Amino acid sequence: MRWIRIVVALCLTAALGVSIYFGIMPFALACLVVVAALAYGWPRLTDSPQPRATTLMLLVLGVVGMATVWFAPTAPYLDWLPIVAGVGLLWAFVQNLVRGIGASHAVVNVSAQVAGLVIVLSAASWVGAIQVPGDKEAVIVGLVAILLAQAATVVPWPPRYTSPLALLLAVLGAAVTATIMVDGSLNLWGAVGLGFAMGLLVAATDRILGLVARSRLQTRELRKERRRDKARLLTVQMALGAAPIALGGIVVYVIERILLFR
Template sequence: MTPSATATTTLALAALVALAAFAGPVVLALAAVLVSALLAAGWPELLSLPSPRGTTSVVALTGLVAAAATAVAVLAGRDAVGGGPLAGLPAVAALSLLGAFVHQLARRDGRPRLVESVTAAVTGQALAVLAACWVAVPATYAGAPLAPVVLAALAVAVAVCATSWPLRVAGPVALLAGALTGWLAGSATVALGGAGIVPPARWAVAGIVAGAGAGLAAAAWRAHSARLPAAGSVPAAFAVAAAPVALAGGGAYLVGRLLLL
């Protein structure tokens, strides 16, 4: 897959998550599981890992359990006093770490590149947990409109990073383009009456911060993934496309809880 095709896949996933944010926690959880599944499917090939089936299984299972736990907490109406909708994710992360070690113990290939395999699996699991944070975004002060604001900025930043520009150019441009898109999307949310209980002025600030963060994440991911030889193959390209969407989930939740008060 070409960089433009990979970026198009990211845009499609971003659009799917943005629409799912308005459809309720169950649908949004399914969208988050899809992001984690695509990440898991290509993660071993992207990093040329041994025992690919086991790594795919533990990453995909982590994404499924994390999204389900978050959806249950949102449906139960857990607020900040009860630990918030993400209260179950530390336990999921801890159990996923144990799962990564169990996977290594179950290997029958002599366990070559053991440290590399464990590190890569745990990193993939961390991204899967961050993807589950999208399920909690509509439960923040900002509500569901925050998801398209952040994802619009991410989409623009990823599109910039998919160009043939060198990273020293594409990185700063992605950062600025993400911040600008976030500001415009936040302002549009206010203009369309989606500000909710959040003061309108906060939306512009949150859009800029979230957009700049999305641009930084997109540029950092390009700097990492572009160096990997397998990044152009189909399974690996799905992981490259899904990772920025997963990574933005945690940032979106932080913006919704900390900036949009």
């Protein structure tokens, strides 16, 4: 069911790429779809003992983080995200304390929740990136690079082959896209650097989260019911498809904000 990952990535990148030409509100709504996909899939990927509560935490704080970036009056637009992350950390501790002192895997669960929170809040960086004055070529180039790199990770080859392939496709896709968009402010070498960063991000995410997914899906509990297995596989692949897109917002934001000096 690894093909589900690329379908999710295709839908999300298409939503972001199209909505950017209709203003910040449609683009922010598309980013919220990324947040919702992560909020639902992340607890199932990490096998959280509190999947519903964790989904609620990630969704609420993801929406709050998006709102703080959207309504930020001046650059750098991400000023409030550390505060939202701090609130999320406190929420995760309290949520696990409610389980009781003797609850199993409490540290692992808190770590997984905090990691999910960081990834979810990273999606707000996309909104910060399009608020930077100028054209949005870096956003389109970054989305194309992410999609091509994710397509490479679903090829049924060992990671030592798919990771270099993801880097190669991301760089080539970014370079071709930047060449086609001749009126943009991102030059060829900037596009190559952005593609390389996106390919590296997708490859690393696939290696790390892929190991987590395989370890969770091979447990005895998940082998009991095939119907439950398929439902969990769907949500896990959804999280794996959405996570690199959310994290990619940070890379695009850095390109737009720092490298282009805006």
